[in-house]
Amino acid sequence: MTFTAKHLLGIENLSRDDIVSILDLAEQYVTLNRQSHKRSDTLAGLTQINMFFENSTRTQASFEIAGKRLGADVMNMAMGASSIKKGETLIDTALTLNAMNPDLLVVRHPNSGAVELLSQKVNCAVLNAGDGRHEHPTQALLDALTIRRAKGRLHRLSVAICGDIAHSRVARSNIFLLNKMESRIRLIAPKTLLPSGIDQFGVEVFDDMAEGLEGVDVVMMLRLQRERMDGAFIPSPREYYHRWGLTAAKLAHAKPDAIVMHPGPMNRGVEIDGDIADDLSRSVIQEQVEMGVAVRMAAMELLVRGRREAGANVGVMV
Amino acid sequence: MTLLLTNARLIDPEAGTDVLGAVAIEKGRISQIILDGEALPKGDIIDCGGKCLAPGIIDIGVKVCEPGERHKESFRTAGEAAAAGGVTTMVVRPDTEPSVDSPETLQFAARRAADVCKVNVLPMAALTKDRAGKEMAEIGFLMDAGAVAFTDCDFVNRNNKIFGRCLSYAKMMGAVVIGHAQEPVMSDGACATSGPFASKLGLPAVSVMAERIQLERDMALVEMTGVTYHVDQLSAAVALPVLERAKAAGLPVSAGVSIHHLTLNELDIDGYRTFFKVKPPLRPEDDRVAMVDAVASGLIDIISSMHTPQDEESKRLPFEEAASGAVGLETLLPAAMSLVHAGFMDLATLWKALSYNPAQLLGLDAGRLVAGAPADLVLFDPDKPFVMDRFKLKSRCKNTPFDERRMEGAVLRTFVGGEEIYARD
Numbered sequence: 036m037t038f039t040a041k042h043l044l045g046i047e048n049l050s051r052d053d054i055v056s057i058l059d060l061a062e063q064y065v066t067l068n069r070q071s072h073k074r075s076d077t078l079a080g081l082t083q084i085n086m087f088f089e090n091s092t093r094t095q096a097s098f099e100i101a102g103k104r105l106g107a108d109v110m111n112m113a114m115g116a117s118s119i120k121k122g123e124t125l126i127d128t129a130l131t132l133n134a135m136n137p138d139l140l141v142v143r144h145p146n147s148g149a150v151e152l153l154s155q156k157v158n159c160a161v162l163n164a165g166d167g168r169h170e171h172p173t174q175a176l177l178d179a180l181t182i183r184r185a186k187g188r189l190h191r192l193s194v195a196i197c198g199d200i201a202h203s204r205v206a207r208s209n210i211f212l213l214n215k216m217e218s219r220i221r222l223i224a225p226k227t228l229l230p231s232g233i234d235q236f237g238v239e240v241f242d243d244m245a246e247g248l249e250g251v252d253v254v255m256m257l258r259l260q261r262e263r264m265d266g267a268f269i270p271s272p273r274e275y276y277h278r279w280g281l282t283a284a285k286l287a288h289a290k291p292d293a294i295v296m297h298p299g300p301m302n303r304g305v306e307i308d309g310d311i312a313d314d315l316s317r318s319v320i321q322e323q324v325e326m327g328v329a330v331r332m333a334a335m336e337l338l339v340r341g342r343r344e345a346g347a348n349v350g351v352m353v
Numbered sequence: 354m355t356l357l358l359t360n361a362r363l364i365d366p367e368a369g370t371d372v373l374g375a376v377a378i379e380k381g382r383i384s385q386i387i388l389d390g391e392a393l394p395k396g397d398i399i400d401c402g403g404k405c406l407a408p409g410i411i412d413i414g415v416k417v418c419e420p421g422e423r424h425k426e427s428f429r430t431a432g433e434a435a436a437a438g439g440v441t442t443m444v445v446r447p448d449t450e451p452s453v454d455s456p457e458t459l460q461f462a463a464r465r466a467a468d469v470c471k472v473n474v475l476p477m478a479a480l481t482k483d484r485a486g487k488e489m490a491e492i493g494f495l496m497d498a499g500a501v502a503f504t505d506c507d508f509v510n511r512n513n514k515i516f517g518r519c520l521s522y523a524k525m526m527g528a529v530v531i532g533h534a535q536e537p538v539m540s541d542g543a544c545a546t547s548g549p550f551a552s553k554l555g556l557p558a559v560s561v562m563a564e565r566i567q568l569e570r571d572m573a574l575v576e577m578t579g580v581t582y583h584v585d586q587l588s589a590a591v592a593l594p595v596l597e598r599a600k601a602a603g604l605p606v607s608a609g610v611s612i613h614h615l616t617l618n619e620l621d622i623d624g625y626r627t628f629f630k631v632k633p634p635l636r637p638e639d640d641r642v643a644m645v646d647a648v649a650s651g652l653i654d655i656i657s658s659m660h661t662p663q664d665e666e667s668k669r670l671p672f673e674e675a676a677s678g679a680v681g682l683e684t685l686l687p688a689a690m691s692l693v694h695a696g697f698m699d700l701a702t703l704w705k706a707l708s709y710n711p712a713q714l715l716g717l718d719a720g721r722l723v724a725g726a727p728a729d730l731v732l733f734d735p736d737k738p739f740v741m742d743r744f745k746l747k748s749r750c751k752n753t754p755f756d757e758r759r760m761e762g763a764v765l766r767t768f769v770g771g772e773e774i775y776a777r778d
Contacts, residue, residue: 124670126670147554147555147671147672148555148671148672149671151624151625167555167671168556169554204555207555231547231548231558232547232550232552236552
């Protein structure tokens, strides 16, 4: 097993083998996480700092639990409140934290590319917890693990990604991942919520749910941000729900055993019918959250292991 | 005393010729062009060694950060950069702090320039006060003080009533107006050109149509007012038919393009490299090629460096937040030479866009290689290869997108008014 990346910045630069390595190790952590004693000492003595320049509850909690279960000392920094408001630049913040010798930095930032920029200035492993509209690699990995557990494979599946793709880093990371794993991707969204030139990403594009969902194995719904419901991107939440909200009638076009996914937090009655979200025979939304912890444990362990092999001491610049 | 620059390839953009010969200089002006084989007059001889001698570059749209931000670029450093780049006339932008929107600030800038710059410096003034688009600047007084053109730079006035009146007033005064053709609402917040590449990077992007929309508006107002109008930089192929129609209809319009949009494309921003963040954003390769073809055909008249110094702090930020712009005075010539080396155009055609056309737009007698013209000249080796090292730039800011690039074409000597102001070591 070779995992040579220094950071986890995106899916785009991972190989198929990298992805499989993370998922395979994550399976072991799923088992661990279901035991009453959930501790491993893989990251004992190491320091993990979570820097979230954008509000997050679930992703930050997931990374925090993942680090703690691996024995790391985890610190959360709510960046929105502190240095940015004092005018400190991202790079200065990075250098300041770097001086405290962390081993893992988990970073979310509202600007695309900001996490990559930060990774160039620090000595430790950096995990991208979402940068702008660019990538959210651990979300795509946890989605992949969820799909693999439900469908037994990641290749030759037909996956529909529905909703606000234009502003979604989750969609981009999933498109990269599913393409690498050789599944078919269908994007379903109103034209106003599709990024320009997306048809060149190796996907099929639909604006009609019934047509797009025809025969798919997986239905991934995306969250529609409240600030985009005001008429500038779609006329109203109710028209959106009527055409693109996932209902039983629309889901009937997918395969009978198709699973329903959502990265959360959900807007019930906007992009998804509450009954479908709660239907445990179709919805794997809760399992996605569970897989999130396991995937993040696996990713952090592989990054640390790779650095140990490369430089003996994790804190050493490689 | 006559100075003779002999044994040179004479690049005459006006005649479109590239022939061996010599130039005689007296009292700061070209006194005679001597073709190969003709008898040389008496004088001090500088042997040009068969290299190219052309009118100095007239660069419209240089940002010198005086007044306001001398830590980014002063007239002294910009002047040195210009001399080293073969630019003999800098036509400087008014988007300083404060803006050059009154005769007093214009005279301040002109005085500073005269004190420390060996190249010619011609100031432009803001079209409206503080470049805010609400009140007209004192166009008449500013012209008396030496403003050669009026521009609000990258501020685009959405108020057609006020902008139209500014153009009418400028027309009456015989002033040249320079506009920026990017529809401002669509362009707001965008730092890339919309398309698959920007979507992959997840950057806010703007359609190339924003350029066409604004150019259409501006052409309508030019038709209405009759003002002499130059669009500072075109970059999108979809805008070119608008320009073509306006020229065919006989409107007094001309267009520029920045050297960056002729030599770089959107793929260069990969890795979120902020030194490639310019305004308008870099375009797909098809647009770049269309711009090069438009220069070769003469549809686009002028190439500028759009020299915009930004310090490291302004650039060492996430791409969306980083400042736009690149320095260009010293890289304009070698970058432009790549268009000749790639076979898109000959040297005389290129030089028309670098010296003759800008001079014509502003009514200058420079930019020509004829007896009587000012002896503002550049001697350069068109083929000299080198690797660009940004820390060797004379500009105070080093934000060039050409760092570490292999380039060809080096300035050997620069003359302004017959005086040698730069010689390569």
